[in-house]
Amino acid sequence: MYGYSADREAYLKRLRRIEGQVRGLQRMVEEDRYCIDILTQVSAATKALHAVALGLLEQHLGHCVAEATAAGGREADDKVTEATDAIARLLQS
Numbered sequence: 001m002y003g004y005s006a007d008r009e010a011y012l013k014r015l016r017r018i019e020g021q022v023r024g025l026q027r028m029v030e031e032d033r034y035c036i037d038i039l040t041q042v043s044a045a046t047k048a049l050h051a052v053a054l055g056l057l058e059q060h061l062g063h064c065v066a067e068a069t070a071a072g073g074r075e076a077d078d079k080v081t082e083a084t085d086a087i088a089r090l091l092q093s
Contacts, residue, residue: 003063004056014052021045053090057083 004011022045028038061083068079 003059007055007059011052011055014048018045018048018052021048050090050093057086057090060086 021041025038025041025045028041065076065079065083068076
């Protein structure tokens with residue numbers, strides 16, 4: 001069981017909402033809408049995805065990394081490295 005499992009339905013709901021935003025962006029482009037309006041919606045979708053990512057990261061740190069750290073050993077080091085790499089990817093996006 002992963003750290004986000006308890007909030008799985010909430011994450012799915014948020015991701016479905018983001019999916020709707022992206023479909024809306026496709027419609028805006030198809031309808032040849034004003035570029036600034038499209039960019040505004042891209043920004044909103046991006047922020048929503050970042051919020052999901054930060055929530056998952058927080059739960060990963062609080063659950064997966066915390067459990068591995070409590071157990072110690074190589075797995076703890078691997079989980080910390082894995083989390084650090086995920087943070088680096090988020091900062092690059």
